[in-house]
Amino acid sequence: MDANDHKKQNIAQFTTAYTARPKQTGNLKIIEDEKDEGDEKCVICLSAFENPVELNDCKHVFCRECITGVFGVKPCCPVCGTVYGNVYGDQPREGIADIYIDDEALPGYDGKKTWVISYDFPSRIQEDFHPQPGKRYEGMKRRAFLPYNNEGTDVFQLLKRAFQQGLTFTIGTSRTTDKEGVITWNDIHHKTSRTGGPQKFGYPDPEYLSRVKEELASKGVTSTK
Structure with a gap:
């Protein structure tokens, strides 16, 4: 047994859970009897409704083609932000996360x-769903730290879901080097250092777990789903 086995134990590994970006079409209700909408227009195309559909929960109405296109990017109502199903991002699919x-x-x-x-x-x-299809991007490695307590474990489970749904990283412009076409964080902040406080992306930071749960919730990743 390695002398450090008691100090660090590898317990799991997970990957992005989808091979193709799922479509969210089960939350649309076709309006069979078109009512006189007067001057109302679809807020997406700003034209009269064509093949109108109603979202199940919030009841907002859109052209079927318009809302299907929106849901292909992010399954959220463009009027009120209600999330329908899981949100999937454009994170590269070949990454892994060791725990x-x-x-x-x-x-x-x-x-x-x-x-x-x-x-x-x-x-x-x-x-094809990345900014520059066909262009090469460089690999990268990152480490993140969470306290092994009840709240930290809850956040870990949410971060796991975010990674599996392709939300943790994206391909874009690095905020530190301005280099384009690289893997970057996707607005879900991680503690990449054990120490140094918020200024060094480390601990102590008593508000971090609350903040990152809000960031995850903004992407549709919550404890209730």
Whole structure:
């Protein structure tokens, strides 16, 4: 047995869970008897309704073609933001995330173990849903840390779902180097350092877990789904 086995234990590995971006079409109700809508127009195309459909929960009405196109990007009502089903992102599909439990506590969480998420993406070619299809992007590796307590474990499960739905990373312009066509974080902030506080993307940061849950919720990833 390796001398460090008691300190860091690899417990799981997961990948992006979809091979093609799923379509969200089960939340549309076709309006059979078209009512006189007067001067009302579809808020997407700004024209008179054509083949109108109603969203099941919020009851907003759109042209079928218009809302199907919107749902192909993000299954949210463009009027009120109600989320329908799972939101899927454009994260490269070949990445993996290794999960460890580390015996070393994070600052501010004395006596607790630590969740360690190790993200790893190989170099590949951008797909048709990326900004520059056919262009190569470089692989990258990142590590993130969470306290091994009840709230930290809840956030870990949400981050796992976000990764599996392709929401954690995207391909775009690096905020630190301005280089284009690279894998970047997708507005779900991670603690990539154990120490240094918020300024160094580390701990202690008492509000971090609450903030990241809000960021996840804005992408449709919540504890209730």
